[in-house]
Amino acid sequence: MKKILITGGAGFIGSHVVRRFVTQYPEYQIYNLDALTYAGNLENLRDIEDASNYTFVKGDITDAEFIDGLFLENEFYGVIHLAAESHVDRSISDPMAFVVTNVLGTANLLNAAKKSWKETLPAHRFYHVSTDEVYGELHDPAEFFLETTKYDPRSPYSASKAASDHFVRAYHNTYGLPIVISNCSNNYGPNHFPEKLIPLMIHNIIHNKPLPVYGKGENIRDWLFVEDHARAIDVIFHKGNIGETYNIGGHNEWKNLDLVFLLCETMDRKLGRESGTSEKLITYVTDRAGHDLRYAIDATKLKTELGWEPSLQFAEGLERTVDWYLSNSEWLENVTSGSYQKYYEAMYESK
Ligand code: NAD
Ligand code: DAU
Numbered sequence: 001m002k003k004i005l006i007t008g009g010a011g012f013i014g015s016h017v018v019r020r021f022v023t024q025y026p027e028y029q030i031y032n033l034d035a036l037t038y039a040g041n042l043e044n045l046r047d048i049e050d051a052s053n054y055t056f057v058k059g060d061i062t063d064a065e066f067i068d069g070l071f072l073e074n075e076f077y078g079v080i081h082l083a084a085e086s087h088v089d090r091s092i093s094d095p096m097a098f099v100v101t102n103v104l105g106t107a108n109l110l111n112a113a114k115k116s117w118k119e120t121l122p123a124h125r126f127y128h129v130s131t132d133e134v135y136g137e138l139h140d141p142a143e144f145f146l147e148t149t150k151y152d153p154r155s156p157y158s159a160s161k162a163a164s165d166h167f168v169r170a171y172h173n174t175y176g177l178p179i180v181i182s183n184c185s186n187n188y189g190p191n192h193f194p195e196k197l198i199p200l201m202i203h204n205i206i207h208n209k210p211l212p213v214y215g216k217g218e219n220i221r222d223w224l225f226v227e228d229h230a231r232a233i234d235v236i237f238h239k240g241n242i243g244e245t246y247n248i249g250g251h252n253e254w255k256n257l258d259l260v261f262l263l264c265e266t267m268d269r270k271l272g273r274e275s276g277t278s279e280k281l282i283t284y285v286t287d288r289a290g291h292d293l294r295y296a297i298d299a300t301k302l303k304t305e306l307g308w309e310p311s312l313q314f315a316e317g318l319e320r321t322v323d324w325y326l327s328n329s330e331w332l333e334n335v336t337s338g339s340y341q342k343y344y345e346a347m348y349e350s351k
Contacts, residue, residue, distance in 0.1 A: 008040070009032030035058070067112045079109060099160055188225065219291055223259075
C-alpha cells in the first residue's frame with residue numbers, strides 16, 4: 001500500500017481532501033498530520049475516522065526532529081501539504097506565527113522528504129497547496145492571474161505562502177525534489193471555519209449579530225466550492241507534471257457586498273424570515289489594512305492540460321453550504337466556543 005502524507009487534514013480544505021483520498025483510493029494508506037490548532041477539528045472527519053486506510057497523526061510541522069522521524073519511520077510515496085495558518089486578518093495581528101508555520105513548517109517537510117527519499121527521488125511526489133494571493137491584487141477588470149504572473153504578495157499571510165512556494169521550487173531546482181504546486185482562489189463550503197467571510201456571515205445571521213463588511217464591500221473574490229478544489233488536487237497529484245504550477249479557480253467573481261446581500265436573502269428564505277430582515281444587520285467597519293482589491297484566476301492551463309473545470313454552479317454550492325451549516329448547528333457552536341479543542345486535546349494526551 002502506498003503511504004500518502006496529507007498535512008492540515010483536520011482543517012477546512014484538508015478534511016475534504018482526506019475524505020476524497022480515503023474513500024476513492026483504497027490502495028493508499030492516508031496519513032493525516034495535523035497539529036489541531038484552533039482551525040483543526042477532527043469532527044470534520046468523523047465519517048471516515050474508522051476507515052482501515054486512514055491514520056491520524058497529531059504533530060507540528062514546525063518541529064523538525066518530529067517531522068524527520070515521521071519520514072524515517074514511514075516510507076511515504078507522496079506528500080500533499082496543506083497545513084498552514086490561513087487567515088489574512090490573523091496574519092496582520094500576529095505575522096510571526098505565519099512565518100513560523102508557513103515558511104519554516106514547509107521547509108521542514110521539504111528537508112525531511114529530501115533526506116528520506118534521496119535514493120529514490122523520482123519515484124516520489126511533493127505537492128504544495130498554495131493560494132492565488134501570492135500574485136497580489138488586480139485592478140483592470142480584464143486581467144486574470146496566470147501561472148506566469150509575477151509574485152507580488154501584499155499581506156503577511158500571502159508573503160509567507162509566497163516564501164513557501166519559493167522554497168518548494170528551490171528544492172526542485174537545487175535537489176531535484178519532484179514537486180508540483182497549485183494556487184487556488186477563495187474556497188467555500190461545509191466545514192469552513194467561521195472567521196472567514198461566508199461562514200461568519202451565516203453564523204451571524206443565525207444569531208442576529210452584526211454583519212461586518214470591511215470598507216465599502218467593494219473588494220472582489222473568485223469563489224470555488226471546496227469539493228471542486230479537492231478534485232483538482234486529486235487530478236494534479238496524479239497527473240500534474242513535475243516542477244509545474246497549476247492555477248485553480250471558480251470563474252465566479254463576487255463583490256463582497258453583493259455576496260453578503262445574496263447570503264442575507266438565502267438565509268431569510270431558509271429561516272422563514274421576512275425578506276430584507278437579515279440585510280439590516282449589515283454594518284460597515286474599518287477596512288482590512290492593505291486589503292487586496294480583486295483576485296481572479298485564469299485556470300485554462302488546468303482545463304486544457306489536465307481536463308479539470310469546476311463542476312458546481314455557485315447558486316447550488318451556496319445552497320448546499322447554507323443547508324450544511326443549518327443542519328450542523330452543533331459543529332458551528334462547538335467551533336465558536338472552542339469546546340471541541342479541549343475534548344480532543346484531552347483525548348490525545350491520554351493516548
Ligand atoms: P485551515 O486554517 O482551515 O486549516 C489549516 C489546518 O492546518 C488546520 O487543521 C490546522 O490545525 C493545521 N495546522 C496549522 N498549523 C499547523 C502546524 N504547525 N502543524 C500541523 N498542522 C497545522 O486552512 P484551509 O482554509 O483549509 O487552507 C488549507 C491550505 O489551502 C492552506 O495552505 C491555505 O493557504 C490554502 N488555500 C486556502 C484557500 C481558502 O480559501 N481557504 C484558498 C487557496 C489556498
Ligand atoms: O484567495 C484565496 C484565499 O482566500 C486563501 O488563501 C485564504 O486562506 C482565505 O482565507 C481567503 O482569503 P480572503 O482574505 O480573501 O478571505 P476572507 O474570507 O477572510 O475574506 C474574504 C473577503 O471578505 C475579503 O475581501 C475580506 C472581506 N471580509 C472578510 C471578513 C472575515 C469582510 O468584509 N468582513 C469580514 O468579516
